[in-house]
Structure formats: structure tokens, C-alpha cells
Amino acid sequence: MSLLNVGARALLANQVALQTTGHNIANVGTAGYSRQSVSMETVPGQFTGAGFVGKGVNVATILRNHNELLTRQAAAAQAVQAADTVRTERFAQLQNVFSGGPSGLGSAINDMLNSLGDVVSAPTDLTARTVTLARMDETAARVRSSAQQLQEITYSVGEQLRNNATTINDLAKGIANVNEQIARAMGGGHAPNDLLDKRDQLIRELNQYIQTTQVPAGDGTVGIFIGGSQALVLGQQASTVSVGESKLFPGSQQMALFFNRQGAEPLELGEGTLGGGETAGLLKFANHDLAEGRNLLGRMALAIGTAMNYQQSMGLTLDGQRGKPLFNTPxxxxxxxxxxxxxxxxxxxxxxxxxxxxxxxxxxxxxxxxxxxxxxxxxxxxxxxxxxxxxxxxxxxxxxxxxxxxxxxxxxxxxxxxxxTAAADMQALVHSPRELAAASPVNAQMGKGNGGTLQLAGLKATGQHWDPALNNLNGGVYADGNFYSTPSSAPVTLTFDGTGGFELTGHTEDPIDMSLSPPEPLTGPPYSYTSGHKISIDGWEITLQGSPKAGDTVTVGNATDPLHGDIYTRNAGNAGALMQLRDVKMFDESTLSDGYAGLMAQVGTRAQSAQYAAKLSESIAHNLEADRTAVSGVNLDEEAARLIQYQQSYQAAAKVLQIAQNIFDNLIQSMGR
Structure with missing residues (x-):
């Protein structure tokens, strides 16, 4: 009988081994499956006078080929990869907003500024003025269109975040349910391998959306923590998360992930505590990358509108009125x-x-x-x-x-x-060509008796004056809110002494040499004269060339003074100043005309950095997953070899039973005689 028992145990053990091997082969393509193997143990031998006689083999348990450290490392790396990947995908959309070419915003800005050249050439030509105003309206429309596209991306990111929150809650509930099944199964003394695989796979899927920390409990369950220390799953209980606007800054449109606690206010989780996962990547994109794109566009809209409005206010319309704002600004x-x-x-x-x-x-x-x-x-x-x-x-x-x-x-x-909101709200406000303030509000007259070669090379209103307290130029205003632009009373006269100096009368402030870097006030009187240097006086700027003789004069006065008639209508000094704004450094050392190219470069740099991070995290995640699979994955060649091994063992065990049966039959027959 002992031989029969040995054979029967061997037969059953090898049957279990064959079944386990078949189970491995059947699940070779199952996500998260860990290869299983049979652990066998010797049945304690029976003591006899000749020693212990073996009694065969038993199946001790079904082992799960699993490395906890590699599994956790792979899940964490996949969380980082998911965050970098989704951020890279969103950056592709952001780059599409800031496209170049003739249909891009940069082209519209350049067309707008270049169109002022025709106004400079023919200040009374209403057609040229109309074209310029049309270009301004087109620029504002393209700025608004870009802002609208950014808003659509913001909405799309918000919807994806909300969907992610729903998925996180479903996965957390699934993990809690599996925890309950595992805790019950563990009462039998053996690990429920397939349930453990299912839970690990759910945790891996959860890490695609938010990085987690796992803490095992004594009953076989696993606690899932997010945001550093918030228990998303604890035993058989699952909490929930939600997405909404940050409570720290109401009205900011900054997105945040909230951990919903029982009987308490939802807890806002800081971005820095989330680690990886799509949710962390989307929050970073929405609150930082997308915000920067919005800021770059808004700064451009605000700077263009403010600079052009300011210069427009320095000029005169065809009706002799001060220019009204060209664009609305906050x-x-x-x-x-x-x-x-x-x-x-x-x-x-x-x-x-x-x-x-x-x-x-x-x-x-x-x-x-x-x-x-x-x-x-x-x-x-x-x-x-x-x-x-x-x-x-x-x-x-x-x-x-x-x-x-x-x-x-x-x-x-x-x-x-x-x-x-500067870009989204940008509108062109001037639509009548007569309201374009192309004329300079100041007019210069050379003295009739001048004997030198002194010539007027440039004259424009700037509204800037020297601020002694700050020791620099300031775009200032009088106490009543009027810009420094035109002399408020008597004209300002420059009288040259023939020795390289000049005197001033009718002025309020000392002259400033604008050709120096940085500009500095001229000392005097007499004030030194340098041909070609720009001189700022009382909020307007004059450029003179040539060599004056003693007694030569230049008088600068109000362009609308009756003694000048309607000459201001044929003046394009302010249109020239508006056009010169394209060469003013306004965006991180870039000029107004190059500002959009700089914007594209900054967005492109961030996108390139995100792509590099995604490739790096993908490589790390791939390597760690390969290490995990090397331990837990199913190798069909290896399993096929084991099938043959266990088949032969099974056949040998059957042979033992056959021989034991023959011996038993012979023994019965012998005793029957």
C-alpha cells in the first residue's frame, strides 16, 4: 500500500505541476500576470527498524514569481513616464497655437507696423490710414484667436483631469474590493496568486494616473497612499479625489487635485506632492506651461497696446485733436x-x-x-x-x-x-482714418536768419522727463494728468552760440542727451551741442544735424498754434514714432517686431525640454519593466520544456502505480493458493 500511496502522491503532484504550467502558458498575454511554479515538499518518512522509509511527495504551495521591489520601482517609473508623456502631447497643441508663416500673429504685427510707412509718406492719404487701421484690427483679431485657442486647450485639459479623477476613484474602489477578497482567501494559509496579480495590475494602472505609495498590512491587504500621506485605499475602504479650482487663489483658474475626506473639507494636494502620473503632468501643464504661454501672449498684447496707445496719445489727428487709444488694455x-x-x-x-x-x-x-x-x-x-x-x-x-x-x-x-486676460480682451478701438494721430503735436521752425548748416533731422513727442529722485527717464504726467508733450505756454527756443553750445528759453526742464546710454541730463547753460544727438526737452525729442553759427535758432512750439495754419495735417512725425516702435527692445531684449519670434522660441524650448524628459523617463520605465518581467514574465520555451519534464514525471508516477498494482495482484494470487 505504501508504494501505491507514493505513486498516487507523485501522480497528483505532477498533475498539479502540469496544470500550473498550462495556466502559465494560457496567461502569457495577460497584463500583470506573474508566472507561477509548484513548490513540492517530501512527505515525512515512516520509521522502521531499518530507518526511515520515504512516503513520497506533496504539493506545499503554488509560488508566485514576484519581486516586490522591482514591481514598485516599475510602477513609480511608469507614473513619471505617464506625466512626461501627457505633458509632451499637450505641448504639441500649444506649439500649434503659436505658429509662424503669413497666417501667424508675428506676420500680422509686422504688417501693422510696416503699413505706417505709407502714412509717413502721405499723412493726408485716408486710404493709407484705413489700411493701417485694418492691420491693427487684424492684429487684435489674431491675438484674440490665439487666446481663444489657449482657452480651448485649458478646457480640454480640465475635462481630461476630471476624467482622470473618475478613473482614479474607480481603480481605488477596485483595489479595495480585491483587498477584501485577498483578506478572505489568506485565511486558508496560502496566497491567492491570481488575486495578488489582479491587485498589482490595478495599482500599476492607478499609477498611470497618479503616483502611489503602497504599505502592506498583516491581513494581506495593501494601503494605497497619494500626495505623500493621504490614504486613498485603506484595507477594504476607498476614498475619492476630485478636480477643481485652487481654493488658495479663488478666481485664478489654477487647477488643483482635492482629496475628499469623510466629515471634513476636501484637502487640496500640492503639485509637488503628487509625483508622477497623468494627473500631475496635466496639472503642471495647466498651471505652469499653459500659464506661461498665456502670459507670453498677454504680455505681447499688453505691451503692444500700451506702447502704441501711449505714442498715439502723443500725436494729433487730422482734426487737431489728441489721439485716442488704439487698443483697449486692462x-x-x-x-x-x-x-x-x-x-x-x-x-x-x-x-x-x-x-x-x-x-x-x-x-x-x-x-x-x-x-x-x-x-x-x-x-x-x-x-x-x-x-x-x-x-x-x-x-x-x-x-x-x-x-x-x-x-x-x-x-x-x-x-x-x-x-x-490682456490677449483675450484685445480690441482695436479706432476705426475712422481721421482719428489716427499721425501728426506730431510739436512743430519746429528754423530761424529765418540762420547762417549755418543746421537742419532738423527728427522731432517727436515722447512724454518722458527726467526724474531726479530715480535718476532716470520716466514717462511722466503732470499733476492734472496731462502728458508731457507740447509746451503749455511760450514756445521753447534753442539759441546757438557758435562755439558748440546753446541756450534755452521757455523750457521747464533741463535738456537730456538721449543718445547716451543711459541718457543723461546736459550740464549748462550753455548746453553742449553734438550733431545727430537726440535731445529731450519737456517731453518731446528733437534731433538736429549740421554746424550752427552764432545766433542761429530753432523754435519748437505747439503744432496747432494758429500761426502755423493747418501744417500739422501734413506732418507725420507721430506716425514715424509709431513705426519706430518696431525697433524698440520690449520683450526680453527683443524688439517689438521680433517679439513673436522670441515667444515661439520660448514655447519651443519648453516643448523640447518636455520631449527630452519624456524620452528619458520612457527609457527608465522600459528598463525597469523589463527587469520586472524577467522575474515575473512567462517564457514559452521554458514552459514547454517544463511540460515535457512534468509529463515524463507523470508517466513515471503512473508506472509506479502500475508496478505497485502488479505486485499487489501477485501477492493476492500467491496468498490465495
Missing amino acids: AAVDGLTSGSAKGSIDLSDPSKFKPTELVASDYEVRFTTPPAGQVVRLSDGKATDFTDLNNLRLAPIDGLTFDFTAAGQAGERVLFRPFA
């Missing part, structure tokens, strides 16, 4: 906070707002020890400290003045988005 931007601080940025006062110094970024004012704190430029993290609200108000940052009427509490943060 007057002020309020800070966003959930606390008590109240602050804004004035975008209308040229003494508080410098278009040429703007940086495409959002800003945070953080109160550390109120009223002291720091202003942080979010694009690169640069921080500027301030001691109180007055100190903050008097020290512009990147051309912006932060004006607070109430400080925040310690730790309070206030978000400023100065360029968020």
Missing part, C-alpha cells in the same frame, strides 16, 4: 487671495508701469512678518524682499508696481496675473 489687475490682503497693479499710469521691463510671469506676494514679505516671480522663483507696503509701492518689480491698501496675515499669499 486698467488694473487685482490680487487674488483667500485672506484679508488687498492689492492691485496699475497698468494705466506710465509712471507705475513700464512695458519694456515686463517679464512673462505670474507673481505671488507672500507676507512673512506683516507688513514685510517678499514678491516671488513664479516663472523662475526669483524673490524680492520688501519691508512694508510703502517700500513695496515705491520699488517697481519688472516694470510693475504692487500697490496694497491692506497687508495680509503671516503666511498669506496673494497671486497676481497681470497678463491673464
